[in-house]
Amino acid sequence: EFQQYAAAHGNEALHQKLAQLDPEAAAAIHPNNLVRVVRALEVCTLTGKTFTACKAESRIIPSPYHSLQIGLMYEDRQVLYDRIDRRVDEMVRAGMVEEAHAVYQNEALRTAYHAIGYKELIPYFENTMPLGECLDKIKQESRRYAKRQLTWFRKNPDIQWIILSKFDKKQEILEKCKKTIANSDLLCYNIS
The missing domain is CATH 1.10.20.140 (Histone, subunit A)
Incomplete structure (x- = not known):
């Protein structure tokens, strides 16, 4: 309504x-x-x-839950931005443009237009902007969104941050997360 x-x-x-x-x-x-x-x-x-x-x-109303929050971030924001750009390129190779075009053609899915990656492609579908410029806009909007997310999460003093650039491999990151969990003062329950 x-x-x-x-x-x-x-x-x-x-x-x-x-x-x-x-x-x-x-x-x-x-x-x-x-x-x-x-x-x-x-x-x-x-x-x-x-x-x-x-x-x-x-x-x-205070939350009845006690949680450990772990945040992952890069010390150098440019590393994150480069990863975002590569991810958009991967999504395009995997068919994002075709998927967005199907959404564009389907009236029932019009609310998806608000999502990053769809609305930036509309000028391409309407032949008012080349695809490359639209993809650059998707990357730019994705980076802005990531920046807003970081700003939001940094306000939370309870998040235990892990700086990804200090670790070389996924396994090292996982071990750091496990140590952070093990060193927390929260009780852990084994739910079977």
Whole structure:
């Protein structure tokens, strides 16, 4: 219903509905971020509470779980970016362009357009941009996404970071993870 409203009246009009129900959420969510605007409106409609209030309530209740969080990262961000570029090239060789074209042609899958790797190929499918430029855009957007993820996860003081450049092989990384787990103060249970 909300997506249909946005299609008929525009993202700004839908965002105004959110602003009426939850001005704080509306201020934090960009009008063109349709997925988040719709989600916030769904929460408001289904719960009778503001999206902001529901988020605040979920933070009050402490998690009953104790977890060990291990993060893997490269000391030199360029190494990560080079790996992302190679991964996009591998995905193209494995048929990503053809898969994206099938999504492009299928009305029922239009929401997938928002995913990195699909929306950047639309200009190619519409003959407005060469494939190479679209693939460069996919790489750029993937690197930006990785940077946002790192920024998000670095805010979490509970993550035990393992710097991948300090280890040569997957087995060494696995051993470092095992040592980190063994040295944690969490109890481990064998569930059979």
